[in-house]
Amino acid sequence: MAEGKPVGSVMVVGGGVSGIQSALDLADSGYKVYLVDRRPSIGGTMAQLDKTFPTNDCSMCILAPKLVACGRHHNIELITNAEVSIVDGDAGNFRVTLKKKALMVNPDKCTGCGTCAQKCPVEVADEYNEATKKRKAIYVQYAQAVPLVYGIDQEACIGCGICMNECRAGSIEYDQVETIVEINAGSIILSPGFDEFDPTLKPEYGYGRFKNVVSSIEFERQLSATGPYFGTVLRPSDGDIPKKIAFIQCVGSRDKKIGNEYCSSVCCMYSIKEAIIAKEHTAGVEPAIFYMDMRAFGKQFEEYYNKAKGEQGIRFIRSRVASVSEDPKTKDLILKYVEKEEPKEEVFNMVVLAVGFRPPMSSSALSKVLKFNLNTDGFCDTKIFSPVDTTRAGIYVSGAYSAPKDIPMTVAEASGAAARAGSVISKSRGTMVTPKEFPPEKDISAEEPRIGVFVCHCGINIGGVVDVPAVTEYAKTLPNVKFATNNLYTCSQDTQEKIKEIVEEHKLNRVLVASCTPRTHEPLFQNTIREAGLNPYLFEMANIRDQCSWIHMHEPEKATEKAKDLIRMSVAKAALLEPLEKLEIPVNPSALVIGGGIAGMTAALELARQDFQVYLVEKEKELGGMLKLLHFMPEKGTDPQQMLKKLVSEVEANQKIKIFKGTTVMNIDGYVGNFKTKLGSGDEFEHGVVIVASGAMEHKPREFLYGHDDKVMTLLEFEQKLAKGDVKGDNFVFIQCVGSRSEEYPNCSRVCCTSTMTNAIKIMEKNPSANVYVLYRDIRTYGFREKWYLEAADKGVKFIRFADGDKPKVEHHDGKITVHVKEDDTDTTFLFHPDNLILASGTRCNPDNETIGPMLKVPLTKDGFYLETHMKLRPVDFATEGVFLAGTAHGPKFVDESISQALGAVARAITILSKDMLEAEGIVAVVDEDICDGCGICQPICEYKAIEIGPHPKDPEKKFAVINIGLCKGCGACVGACPAGALSQKGFTDDQIVAMIDAALEEEVK
Structure with a gap:
């Protein structure tokens, strides 16, 4: 650590979604950020994608607001077209030299x-x-x-x-x-991303020789509205629509011959997504996906996979394609492969190669300049218990540069790296930032409505279905509309500037954007019109994507007419919009962390390191959670119990952490910045944020003789016995997916396959002559975990795959356990008499979620895990402001992933805790004191406990409804319930809603 006070700035290397998230979190937490990218613009690979799985959100639609937020943030300096040349100094004060082309x-x-x-x-x-x-x-x-x-x-x-x-x-x-740029940074985050594998290194697939063989990222661009064919799937050789498309998995991954033994983690899912989107974009397309193991391990991924197999009719062929050849006349492709031991040939019109991840070309040079270590595969080296720390103090890593990973894990990890980077320099928070300044707000009180309408094509997301030019012309005919235009992407940075210019040029005093959803984009446009001098609540949005082009995908005329209806209604409301005021509320700079497992303890300790008071609540008598049950880790030399002991010791010794053991949360009241919690122990305290890290639990099976024979045990139970040396016998059978990927519980539990490998390896190390069999459907050892699958096989572990719907049968025979399983490829039935039958039992939600969720007004998935605000770009946030999520409470995950997510929740929490004041939402309910008679009907209706019945301000003997604006979420339930009409909703007044209804009926009357 450098001597003296640290520098209050951070350099982030790499401007993909990971670097952008880190930069925004740090800038919103009081630090100056230098965001460096070697390309002319930020956005990275995500900016090239058409859609994202498993929600099928338009990638650019959800990324663009973050791009603009980053570009316009007054505490983020973009340094593009630049590379790191020299780094001197230490954590707290790095001196960096950049070469800017x-x-x-x-x-x-x-x-x-x-x-x-x-x-x-x-x-x-x-x-x-x-x-x-x-x-x-x-x-x-x-x-x-x-x-x-x-x-x-x-x-x-x-x-x-x-x-x-x-x-x-x-x-x-x-x-x-070329110029030299010199900066000082207290810490550094590396997020340079990855490069795609070069498929010419697999000549058997014909890439570079056959025009109709394309890489997955090339196909992604074909699917995009801004791609070569404007979103239509066409063959490069002749421009024809391909009927049959083959997707070949694991190109450049899981391949010993080319030296990439690891799995690239995302290819299975993005291929499913591309196949689904290809069918949506181009009628008649018949995709087929060739794969070894379908690795749909993420949250709701299995359901997405099942939908592809079922509703979408996509073929899945379990085979590694041997070769691809071309018909010289038709340019069709002939695939040779083996399915169920039968050699086959099949003709396809087009082939898409699912190329894997490899380290960026700059990786080696970057590691030498910044003096950190790479792993054997050339990625940044990290450890399980410090997943965002490099081997050099003060330098952190996020995203695919440390291991192949998907966008949600990348974003959570990016926030986690921001937390660690901020921890080093927390004493200098706020020393290098400047407050955002807006122009004076225009007084429009004496003006007639002058509305500007901006209709978005959103590539083909909207424009491919809705007749956007016709809708724009229609908007020009509506009352009070003084300007209307359409844009390819209304959320882009250049359009934001145009909106500000047009507001000024046409003296607009209200703005309507007809595009996608206000859930993701409303804050962006509100900020834009505020920069133009308008009150942010003089903005209205018509969702013509979700409600028109998506829902009426195959009915363009209906979609267009509906878009006109929605815009007409929104214009009617916009004419009646009034400026609203945001009131400031103070922030209590402390946090409640629910759960004392690895995620909860990590979050508590990181918050405490940054000088925030933490209240850590654990219902058990001791800290540790599920980690107390883990004894083996794939990473050699890592002892989870030793690491747990160290972490518990640090947490218990930290004076900023107050620990409550053996008790539960009984009640949480309040709102962001000002929560109040009561525990079962009777303790009460106030805090500004909440981090939910309440963990999960192991599923206890009701099958395979579990509970009826001591030789049958769950994976965690077996691990306890193995660690104690209590395991007897030489014959072991593991059954995978017990309680997962079933009708009752359709999703994958993520960790079971790797945990099986870890235990199987440990068995073979203790007893090399043991007979170990793993019965499975798909082995999902994603990322670098693939190496432990290979190690298990090398040590003699045998793997037998059974078909979906044909799981093993377990019986008692002559005092022995008998396991029957039919191997799917050969239809051979195997019979085992194991001394130990280990059930890889799935992960289930914590039943306490049903209690805590309603307290915090946060939703759960149908599996009972907590549901985040946005699966891709807000993976640790809840819709309830000030409440965050981490660890297995979110869904099944590994220790390193739980730690990353916990750190991510800390970074998001600090964006609130680092502020003295927050602005309350302007759209709230208000009471007309002349009408309210204090009947109290509204009070129980309010789910947010924002209403109290107190003395009337004019007559203390009368009752009166008082609304706490900090608690009010503007849902409007109380307004609808009030029999006297004393309550109204700012931003959604009766007059505004009636105007929309009248406008909707206006066309019907005609």
Whole structure:
């Protein structure tokens, strides 16, 4: 650690979704952030995706608000087109030298108009579209790019001077040279992402030789509205629609020959997603997915997989394709493979290779410059109990740079890295930041409504179904509409600037955006009009994506008419919008952490390190949770019990953590910044945030003779016996998916396969002559966990796969356990008499969730786990502000994942705890004191306990409803219940709602 006070800034290397999340969390917690990316714009791989699984959200739709938030954040400095050259110093004070390549365009002058690119005569392969289309020598990465600044490709530029002559802003500067940028940072986060595997290294699949063999990322661009075929699936060779498409899994993953033994974790799921979206975008497409093990291990992934097999009719063929050849006349592809020991040949019109992850090309150089270690596969080296720490103090890592992972885990980990980076420099919080300043708010009280309508194409998400130009023209005819236009992506940074300009130019005093959902985008647009001088509540949104183009995907005329109806209704409401005020509420800088397992203790300790008071509540008599039952870890030399003892000791010794053991939460009242909790022990305390880390439990089976024979035990029970040396016998059978992936519990429990490998390896190490059999459906040892699957096999563990719906049969015969299982590939039935039958029992939710969830007004999944706000981009947030989620309370996961998520919850919590005051929501219920008679009907109706009945302000002898604006969520339930009409809802007044109804009926009357 550097001497003296640390520097209050952080450098984040890599501007993908991971780097963006880290930057936003840190900037919102009081730190200056330098976000460095080697590309001209931020966004990373997620910006190239069409949709995301398992929700099928438009990737750009959900990413764009974060791009814009990052680009406009006053405490985030974007340094693009730059790479780290030198790093000196230590944690707390790193001195960093960056080399910034010349754009040949002045970013302060460039307006992003695109005239230069239109006139440029040079065309080259477009990297953003994976060379499936062309771009100009002067270009911007993509339409929604942040920063939206054009740059010149110096290798492609012919120096003709046309762009300079065409640029009215005078931004072209041919004499620009590479510059050196020097910054000081207290800590560093590495999030450079990954590179896709080069499929030419697998010549048997024909990539690079056969035009109709494409990589998965190329196919992703084909599916995108901004891709080469505008979202339609076409064959590259002839532009025809392919009827049969084969998806080949594990290209560059799980492959000893090429040296990539690890699993890339996401390929199975993104292939399912691409197959589903291909069918949606192009009628008649018949996808088939060739796979070894279907690794749908994430939250609700198995349900997505089952839907693909069932409703979507996608074929799944368990086979590793041997070769792909081409019919020279038709350009069709012939696949050779073996299914159930039978050689087969099948013709497809197109082949998509599911390419795996590999470390970025810059990985080795980056590790040398920053002096941290890489693992044997070239990824950043981390440990199970410190998953976001590199081997160098003060330098942290997040995302796919430490291991292949999906977006939710990447985002949670990014927040976790932000927490660790902030911990090093917490004493300097707030020393390098400046407050956001807005222009004075315009007084519109004397003005007639002047509404601007912005209709979004959203690529083909909306524009592929709804006739957007026709809807825009219709909007121009509506009362009080003074301006209407349509945009390809209304959420892009350049459109935000245009909205501000148009508000000023046309003197608009209300803005309506017709696009996707206000759940993700309303804050973005409200912030934009506030920057234009309007009150943020003079904004209205019509959801013509979810309610029109998605629900009426195959009915374009109905979707278009419905979009007109929704816009007409929204315009009617917008005309009556009034400015609302946000009141400030103080923040109590302390936290309640529910659950004393690995996630809860990690969260508590990290908060305490950053000088926040923590109340840690554990219902058991001792801390530790499920970790108390774990004795073996795949990572060699890691003793979970030793690590647990160390962690418990640190938590119990920390003066900022007050621990309550053997008690439960009885009641939680209050709101963000000001909660009040009462425990079963009688203790009460106040706090500003809540982190729910209440864990999960092992499923206790009701099958396979469990509970009827001592030789039958769950995986955790067996691990206890194995650790104590109490295991007898030489014959072991493990049965996977017990209580998971079933009708009763459709999802995967994620950890069971790897836990089986760990225990099987331990058996073989203790007794090399043991007979160990694993009966399974799919082995889901994703990421680097694949190596333990291989190690188990190398040590002699045998694997027998049974079919879905044909699980093993377990009986008693002559005092012995008998296991019958039919191997699916060969239809051979095996018979075992194990000395130990181990059931890989699934993970179940904590039953306390049914009690805690309603207290906090947070939802549960149908499996009983907590449901986060957004599966991809808000994986540790709840819709209830100030309440966060971590660990197995969210769903099954490994120790390192629980730790990452706990740290992520801490970072999100600190964005609140680091502030003295918060702004309360302006849309709340209000009481007309002249009408209210204090009947009290509204009080029990309010789920948020925001209403109290007290003395009337004008007559103390009368009763009166008083609303706590901090607690009020603006749901409107009380307004509808009031028999006297004394309650009204700001932002949703009776007049506004009636105006919408009248507008809806207006067209019906005609």
